[in-house]
Amino acid sequence: MFIKSLIDIFSNYHHARIVRYIKSNNIKFDKYVDIGTHEGEFLEHIVKLNKKKIFCVEPQLSLYRALKKKFKKAMIFNCALDKKISKKYFFINKLDGTSTLSKFNENSFFLKFKNLILMQKNNFEKKTIIKTSTMDLLFKNIPLKKTFLKIDVEGYEINVLKGAKKKLKEVSYVLVENQFGNHYKNSNFALVDKYLRENNFKAIKDFYFPTLHYKDILYKKI
DSSP: OHHHHHHHHHHHHHHHHHHHHHHHTTOOOSEEEEESOTTTTTHHHHGGGOOSEEEEEOOOHHHHHHHHHHOTTSEEEOSEEOSSOEEEEEEEOSSGGGOBSSOBOTTOHHHHHHHHHHTOSSSOSEEEEEEEEOHHHHTTTSOOTTEEEEEOOTTOHHHHHHTTTTGGGTEEEEEEEEESSOOBTTOOHHHHHHHHHHTTEEEEEEEEOTTSSEEEEEEEEO
């Protein structure tokens, strides 16, 4: 798919730029946790930092299997994270990197434009029921002191963070996606920012994606 190939090019540039910032600013961490790993686009750059302890969470089974083959030294979990254990619909998009647990805002201009260029009628190709866990439960017996946490879950960030009340205390850095365009219902990045600040994190750097439809924000524990 041409659109996906173009996005992959932009993503490679975007992720390489973030890792360059990490290296040039001597940002130290011992462990890396990737929530919403997808195909490992960002992970490919992180592994170059030679971190020995890498943990990934990816709910899509086909992507999980591909990650297991590609990143043999990483511990990879096939599940979705939420603020509590439950069963929910997972919406799978033609661009599988935008599959999500979030409910769509049907009035979003961005989603209408996205559907137009993808030549699809709906915001998802299919939906499936999946079990969700929490970060506190999944990492209950895994210490996360000096961890760099990356969250890319298409509007579901606040739910992941609320399921990490205990583990967030151990984390040193959080990289989280802030989408523009009001794509999802009940998605408000101001709540994400407020929650992280209440848990003693400070935003230190914005990384705008080349198409300017979202940015990644790096937070540091203070």
